[in-house]
Amino acid sequence: MYVLGLMSGTSADGVDASLVEFTGNPDRPKWKLINSTYINYPSELKQAIVDFGQGSQLTSAAFLELSESITEFYALAAKDCDPSGLAPIAGCHGQTVFHRPPNQLKRGVSLQMLNAPLLAIILNRDVVFDFRSKDLALGGHGAPLVPLLDAALLGRTSSWRGVLNLGGIANISLIPPNCGPDKHANVLGWDIGPGNSLIDLAVQKITNGKLNFDCNGLLALGGSPDIDAIKKWLQEPFFNEIPPKSTGRELFGRKDLERRLNEMGCEDIKDKISTLTVFTAALISQDLDNLYQRKRIKPIELVVSGGGSKNPALLQEIISRCRGMKVFTSKEVGIPVQARESLTFALLAWWNLLNKTGSTFNTTGLSKPIVLGVKVTPN
Numbered sequence: 001m002y003v004l005g006l007m008s009g010t011s012a013d014g015v016d017a018s019l020v021e022f023t024g025n026p027d028r029p030k031w032k033l034i035n036s037t038y039i040n041y042p043s044e045l046k047q048a049i050v051d052f053g054q055g056s057q058l059t060s061a062a063f064l065e066l067s068e069s070i071t072e073f074y075a076l077a078a079k080d081c082d083p084s085g086l087a088p089i090a091g092c093h094g095q096t097v098f099h100r101p102p103n104q105l106k107r108g109v110s111l112q113m114l115n116a117p118l119l120a121i122i123l124n125r126d127v128v129f130d131f132r133s134k135d136l137a138l139g140g141h142g143a144p145l146v147p148l149l150d151a152a153l154l155g156r157t158s159s160w161r162g163v164l165n166l167g168g169i170a171n172i173s174l175i176p177p178n179c180g181p182d183k184h185a186n187v188l189g190w191d192i193g194p195g196n197s198l199i200d201l202a203v204q205k206i207t208n209g210k211l212n213f214d215c216n217g218l219l220a221l222g223g224s225p226d227i228d229a230i231k232k233w234l235q236e237p238f239f240n241e242i243p244p245k246s247t248g249r250e251l252f253g254r255k256d257l258e259r260r261l262n263e264m265g266c267e268d269i270k271d272k273i274s275t276l277t278v279f280t281a282a283l284i285s286q287d288l289d290n291l292y293q294r295k296r297i298k299p300i301e302l303v304v305s306g307g308g309s310k311n312p313a314l315l316q317e318i319i320s321r322c323r324g325m326k327v328f329t330s331k332e333v334g335i336p337v338q339a340r341e342s343l344t345f346a347l348l349a350w351w352n353l354l355n356k357t358g359s360t361f362n363t364t365g366l367s368k369p370i371v372l373g374v375k376v377t378p379n
Contacts, residue, residue, distance in 0.1 A: 004087035005346025006074050008095050010168030010249055011196055011307060012049040014040040015074055016342040017081035022350050028152060036339035037081040045069055053097040054253050070095050071115040075122040089126040091349025092119060099248035101141050108136045120378040128349040128373040135359050140366025141246035147173035147189030147363040149344040154303065154333060162299035165340065166308025169248060170195035170284060174299060186362040190243035193283045194252040196308045199276045201257045206269050217313025220277040223270030229263050230279050234286055244365035281317030288322060298324065305330040305340035348372055
């Protein structure tokens with residue numbers, strides 16, 4: 001079956017689209033990536049999304065207009081990826097603008113902006129959306145949603161395999177081996193913390209908007225990190241919580257960036273970007289070290305995807321800190337680094353049609369496994 005997957009992450013850079021063919025066993029499907037495309041948000045739309053996600057006030061009319069603009073842009077990306085309309089259904093996450101993890105006092109909530117009925121009508125095909133709400137209602141974090149999907153798409157090897165997504169927020173999936181004492185272990189997953197979010201915001205702030213991100217890691221590669229600041233930050237509560245856990249720009253956004261910039265003992269622009277880049281890599285390494293201390297699990301390989309995998313400075317730091325692991329991008333296993341999440345949301349839509357569960361306690365912390373997503377039709 002042909003399925004279209006659409007995804008825009010917390011970085012709010014644009015929309016990834018993947019046209020995928022799925023056949024066979026949904027637990028380990030045969031799949032073929034027919035086409036994948038990426039379209040940048042127009043600068044005004046991106047700024048509106050980021051501003052709203054960082055607390056700017058919108059009237060009801062402005063909120064609805066922003067949601068409509070995002071939906072229409074998703075439709076453009078869908079038509080660009082699947083111009084012939086091969087896929088009868090699309091899985092669309094919507095644009096995340098707010099995420100509050102559950103705590104002892106409140107259940108979690110998450111807001112993704114999308115007018116799904118409008119998208120279904122524009123595309124004249126079914127749309128599966130709202131993948132988080134039911135998970136959150138059952139006490140889960142609603143994130144990350146990809147660990148079980150990573151396991152289905154990539155399969156198992158003879159050892160633990162890690163799949164790292166370097167989007168605005170970094171998250172990780174841990175896939176058990178196909179043999180040995182951990183053969184029947186559960187797939188694990190959680191949000192690590194800031195991936196590109198603080199780096200991108202810092203670049204935009206320091207360059208007065210002339211640059212949106214650290215292209216090819218050139219700023220970070222030219223600077224020296226403030227190791228003392230990084231060591232201090234690694235002790236913060238979120239980074240030492242036991243998974244499952246989730247987060248977003250609410251915790252690691254502009255306000256957080258201002259604090260970290262003030263706490264750095266360096267003034268040079270390149271040193272600041274280097275510090276934030278090394279910080280992201282240190283968080284990943286620390287989480288993997290904590291995993292080994294708690295569960296004696298150590299992945300032998302780490303498959304990296306997302307926009308941050310294109311940053312040589314960040315990838316180099318991850319490789320140097322994750323000793324004993326083979327670190328490589330998802331491109332080497334047949335998944336373009338930019339397409340990994342849109343591909344997984346295509347699979348989520350297919351699973352929804354098949355009534356297959358998409359999250360568990362070990363990935364989001366919810367009370368029972370559930371089928372994710374809500375389907376709307378154009379009729």
